[in-house]
Amino acid sequence: MKHLLKIGLALIAMAPLNVKAQSAKKLPTGIYEIVPKSAFGFKDATTGKPVFVEPKTAVTIKHCVELIKDYDINDASPLISVKLDSAGTVLLKKLTGRFVGKKMAIIAGNQLISTPVISAPLSTGFFPISNHFNNAETERLKEQLQAELAATKQVPATAVK
Numbered sequence: 001m002k003h004l005l006k007i008g009l010a011l012i013a014m015a016p017l018n019v020k021a022q023s024a025k026k027l028p029t030g031i032y033e034i035v036p037k038s039a040f041g042f043k044d045a046t047t048g049k050p051v052f053v054e055p056k057t058a059v060t061i062k063h064c065v066e067l068i069k070d071y072d073i074n075d076a077s078p079l080i081s082v083k084l085d086s087a088g089t090v091l092l093k094k095l096t097g098r099f100v101g102k103k104m105a106i107i108a109g110n111q112l113i114s115t116p117v118i119s120a121p122l123s124t125g126f127f128p129i130s131n132h133f134n135n136a137e138t139e140r141l142k143e144q145l146q147a148e149l150a151a152t153k154q155v156p157a158t159a160v161k
Contacts, residue, residue, distance in 0.1 A: 027053070028152070029082075029108045029145055030060035031092070031127055033099065034115065042105070042112035051112055053105045059095060059127070062152050063088025067145050069138055072130055078138035079130035080108075080145060089125035097121035109144050 025040050032040075032053035042051045066083040084092060096104070096118045103115045106129055113131050133141065 026110050027055055027058075027107050028060040028062065029064075029129075029148055030058045030106075031095070032105045032107055033057035033095070034103050034105050042107075044112065044115070051105055051115060053107065057095065059084065059088050059092045061145065061149050063091065064149050064152075067142055067149065069142055070128070072128075075132070077130065077132045078135050079128045079133065080138060080142050081126050081128050082145075084125045084127070086125075089123070092125070092127060093121050093123040108141060109148070 027040055032055065035052050035054045038052040038054055040053045040055055042053070043049075044051050061082070063084045064082050065085050068081040068083060070079055070081045071077065072079055099118045100120060101117065103117050105115050106113045106127075108129050113129055129141070129145075
């Protein structure tokens, strides 16, 4: 049975992007502040314009305690829900609170996944990674993120759900 994610998704409007937009400099998976210029640039595959992010202003996978495959409540498309630890939850609420009405960048696997507009602070301790993926793409991304999380936490990848 499909479980629809209700936490957090109503708070952001996803701007679909092609996930081929990659930076030459590697960034951990996370949600980042978009800035006018930085060394960490991605190409928005929809508009062709560059998107620059500030790596110091981010909630990253190091704050993750669990990765959950879930489904969007609006269109039932699969997504990954990132569950954060308490420090990450506080940081996400603070960060998204500063950017209400503005875009932020979701980076996963060193690729620009989406640039959601934050419509309210995310205070639940979860943030979604979504781009209208199919099930196979979602599974591949989840496996990639599990390996990244395992490396960050220095635990075997099999210990991560």
